[in-house]
Amino acid sequence: MEINNENYIKKQVIQLKQINGVTRQAFLDEVYPKRVPMIFTGLDIGPCREKWTTDYLAQFGGSADVKIHVSASHQLDFINKNFLYRSLPFDKFVRRAANEDKQFFLCENECYYLRALGDDPRKDIAKIDKQFPRLAQDIVFPDFFDGDSVFSSVFRIASAKVQLWTHYDVMDNLLIQVTGRKRVVLFSPKEVENLYIVGDKSQVLDIDNPDLTQFPKFANVQRYEGMLNSGDILFIPALWFHNIISLEFGVAVNVFWRHLPKEVYDHKDVYGNRDPLPAARATQIVDRALKTLEELPREYADFYARLLIERIKRKAFTDDSFTDKS
Structure with a gap:
C-alpha cells in the first residue's frame, strides 16, 4: 500500500502539554517523574525578553570571536556536514544572524547558528555567566534543580528558518526561549529503531517529508510537537530525541543538569554529550x-x-x- 507521507505523519502527532506557572514542587512531584517533555509558560525568566534586542546583544555581548555554523541550507546536517565553521566577532555575528548585515561567506541566503562554547573548547564547559557575564545578569533560571547539579548553561542564537538535526542528549535540560519562536518536535527514546541513528543523531534530515524508500521505519514513528514562544520553556528529558526549527531569528539558553550520580558521567566530557x-x-x-x-x-x-x-x-x-x- 502506498503511504502518503504528510497524512500518515500527521496521524502520529501528540501535542506537547503546556503548564502555566508551574512551581518547583509541582515540577518535582508531577512532571519530573513522568519523564515526558512539556512546555512551561508564564514563568519569570528575567528582563532578557525585553532587553535582548539585536542592538542590546551587540552592545553587551562583547566583540570576542565566536565559532558559528554557516550553511547554504536551512536544514543543518551534522552527519554529512553541510555547513562550515567560521568565526566572527559576536557583535557582528548577531547582526548577520538577524539579517541586518548583508555580508556573507557562502551565499546571500546563508543561515547561521551559534552554540556557545567554553573559553577553551577543549577544557571549559559552556556557561553563560562565564562567556557572556553581562547578558547573564538579565536571565533568571527556574529553581527546578539544585545548583550543584547544573552542568552547563548554553547560549544559542539561530537565524530564521534554521532547523537543527535530530539528536538526543544524555542529561536532562530546559530550553529557555528568550526571543523568537521555535517549532519543536521530539521522539521518545523507544523510537530509536525507527530513527536510523548514527552516534547520537538521526539520518532522517527532513522529518516532515522523509524519504520512506530510504527510511521506511520512520513511517512508524510517533512524534511530540509544540510551539515555543518568547518566554516559554521546554523540558527535554535525557535520551529524548529532538528536532528544533527556528521560525524566526531568536535567542535561547539551555540549562543542562546531572540527574544521575556524578560518577556515571565522563569527567573529561566538556560538551555533556558523551554516553554515560x-x-x-x-x-x-x-x-x-x-x-x-x-x-x-x-x-x-x-x-x-x-x-x-x-x-x-x-x-x-x-x-x-x-x-x-x-
Whole structure:
C-alpha cells in the first residue's frame, strides 16, 4: 500500500502539554517523574525578553570571536556536514544572524547558528555567566534543580528558518526561549529503531517529508510537537530525541543538569554529550562481540547474533519506560 507521507505523519502527532506557572514542587512531584517533555509558560525568566534586542546583544555581548555554523541550507546536517565553521566577532555575528548585515561567506541566503562554547573548547564547559557575564545578569533560571547539579548553561542564537538535526542528549535540560519562536518536535527514546541513528543523531534530515524508500521505519514513528514562544520553556528529558526549527531569528539558553550520580558521567566530557560510562562500556562489549562473530560462517553469525538480540531484549528492555501516563 502506498503511504502518503504528510497524512500518515500527521496521524502520529501528540501535542506537547503546556503548564502555566508551574512551581518547583509541582515540577518535582508531577512532571519530573513522568519523564515526558512539556512546555512551561508564564514563568519569570528575567528582563532578557525585553532587553535582548539585536542592538542590546551587540552592545553587551562583547566583540570576542565566536565559532558559528554557516550553511547554504536551512536544514543543518551534522552527519554529512553541510555547513562550515567560521568565526566572527559576536557583535557582528548577531547582526548577520538577524539579517541586518548583508555580508556573507557562502551565499546571500546563508543561515547561521551559534552554540556557545567554553573559553577553551577543549577544557571549559559552556556557561553563560562565564562567556557572556553581562547578558547573564538579565536571565533568571527556574529553581527546578539544585545548583550543584547544573552542568552547563548554553547560549544559542539561530537565524530564521534554521532547523537543527535530530539528536538526543544524555542529561536532562530546559530550553529557555528568550526571543523568537521555535517549532519543536521530539521522539521518545523507544523510537530509536525507527530513527536510523548514527552516534547520537538521526539520518532522517527532513522529518516532515522523509524519504520512506530510504527510511521506511520512520513511517512508524510517533512524534511530540509544540510551539515555543518568547518566554516559554521546554523540558527535554535525557535520551529524548529532538528536532528544533527556528521560525524566526531568536535567542535561547539551555540549562543542562546531572540527574544521575556524578560518577556515571565522563569527567573529561566538556560538551555533556558523551554516553554515560556504563553505556559506553556496554557498547564496547557489543562491538567486541560482533567482531568475534565474524570468525564464524555467515549463517552461524546471523543465528547467534539473533540469539544475542533476543537475550538483550529479555534482560534489558523495559516495556513501560518513557510512557506518558498522564
